[in-house]
Amino acid sequence: MAVKDSHRARQAQATKEQVARAARVLFRQQGYVATTIAAISDAAEIPAQTIYSAFGNKPAILREIARIWIAEADTRRLAQESLALADPAERLRAAAHWNTRQFVAGIDVIQIYQEAARADPRMADEMQRVWAAREHELKLYLESFDGDLAQPQDRALDIFLACTTAEVYRLLVSDRGWSEAEYETWLGDTLVSQLLP
Amino acid sequence: MAVKDSHRARQAQATKEQVARAARVLFRQQGYVATTIAAISDAAEIPAQTIYSAFGNKPAILREIARIWIAEADTRRLAQESLALADPAERLRAAAHWNTRQFVAGIDVIQIYQEAARADPRMADEMQRVWAAREHELKLYLESFDGDLAQPQDRALDIFLACTTAEVYRLLVSDRGWSEAEYETWLGDTLVSQLLP
Numbered sequence: 001m002a003v004k005d006s007h008r009a010r011q012a013q014a015t016k017e018q019v020a021r022a023a024r025v026l027f028r029q030q031g032y033v034a035t036t037i038a039a040i041s042d043a044a045e046i047p048a049q050t051i052y053s054a055f056g057n058k059p060a061i062l063r064e065i066a067r068i069w070i071a072e073a074d075t076r077r078l079a080q081e082s083l084a085l086a087d088p089a090e091r092l093r094a095a096a097h098w099n100t101r102q103f104v105a106g107i108d109v110i111q112i113y114q115e116a117a118r119a120d121p122r123m124a125d126e127m128q129r130v131w132a133a134r135e136h137e138l139k140l141y142l143e144s145f146d147g148d149l150a151q152p153q154d155r156a157l158d159i160f161l162a163c164t165t166a167e168v169y170r171l172l173v174s175d176r177g178w179s180e181a182e183y184e185t186w187l188g189d190t191l192v193s194q195l196l197p
Numbered sequence: 198m199a200v201k202d203s204h205r206a207r208q209a210q211a212t213k214e215q216v217a218r219a220a221r222v223l224f225r226q227q228g229y230v231a232t233t234i235a236a237i238s239d240a241a242e243i244p245a246q247t248i249y250s251a252f253g254n255k256p257a258i259l260r261e262i263a264r265i266w267i268a269e270a271d272t273r274r275l276a277q278e279s280l281a282l283a284d285p286a287e288r289l290r291a292a293a294h295w296n297t298r299q300f301v302a303g304i305d306v307i308q309i310y311q312e313a314a315r316a317d318p319r320m321a322d323e324m325q326r327v328w329a330a331r332e333h334e335l336k337l338y339l340e341s342f343d344g345d346l347a348q349p350q351d352r353a354l355d356i357f358l359a360c361t362t363a364e365v366y367r368l369l370v371s372d373r374g375w376s377e378a379e380y381e382t383w384l385g386d387t388l389v390s391q392l393l394p
Binding site for chain 1: 365
């Protein structure tokens with residue numbers, strides 16, 4: 001019985017991921033607002049009724065897209081591991097690495113969220129909460145530097161956030177054709193020169 | 198006769214500016230898409246028919262808003278003058294000054310243009326042209342540094358653009374509460390450390 005249940009749960013989760021992956025492509029190509037559940041149903045080859053039962057609404061599909069992105073980019077583990085690096089410059093370059101990885105894996109998801117937030121105040125609130133959680137994690141990360149920073153903690157956090165805005169990544173990589181490796185090296189150098197004495 | 202004509206032209210221009218200033222407040226507060234000519238007419242206390250005759254449509258009003266912004270920020274003159282500075286670091290700090298001034302005078306106009314560009318492909322094209330013109334001017338500005346830059350010209354331009362995105366200004370000044378002077382100093386220091394040997 002338990003085996004059957006867990007099989008069913010796995011199947012349900014597989015269906016959700018299939019829907020989320022198809023929806024992500026449509027959201028990216030046609031926009032979040034313009035994409036209907038019917039279109040997602042066609043693209044995912046999953047009946048619309050199943051999508052409604054699994055998610056309820058479009059915001060829930062976007063939440064699943066974000067969950068998959070964060071799980072696959074695996075940045076939380078990378079951030080944890082990099083805390084073990086003793087050299088502050090190495091630790092900042094590691095931060096450049098996991099930030100870059102997060103952008104590479106999901107710059108489209110960030111853009112979709114930004115569009116959704118403009119159209120739907122609840123999504124704007126949700127995005128605020130996600131940014132606040134990220135900010136909190138970065139704050140803890142920067143606290144690990146203790147006396148090593150050239151700036152007070154608050155200012156260091158502001159500068160870290162400024163260097164890692166999605167728009168700068170998009171400008172350098174998507175618009176100006178930098179490779180992801182070039183961006184990562186630049187970001188690492190910049191964080192070192194901005195935050196260390 | 199000529200005196201009368203020029204008087205009439207001045208009056209027409211005064212009316213246009215009155216409409217543009219009222220429209221700018223509404224676009225900022227309620228959004229470009231949501232603001233009607235009727236609402237602008239009420240706010241500017243100018244008959245809607247006069248607005249239609251003077252502008253034709255909403256994009257033309259936004260163009261006038263942008264023209265006033267650029268004229269008042271007076272950055273072209275500042276940029277020209279700063280080319281006379283012999284010291285490269287001073288010239289970059291001067292660039293930080295006129296960039297900051299441009300943002301202070303019109304970060305709302307940039308945001309309105311971004312919204313208009315998302316809603317209207319013609320406005321997106323127009324914004325592309327404005328960015329391309331800015332890029333061209335910055336390219337010429339950076340060429341004045343000749344052999345003084347630590348980076349090839351193209352890369353220096355990319356980095357200059359990345360440091361001066363509207364989003365970074367917005368994050369530091371609007372969201373994180375930096376003063377305009379703090380932003381300008383940070384931008385100057387950053388351009389110097391990023392672009393000079």
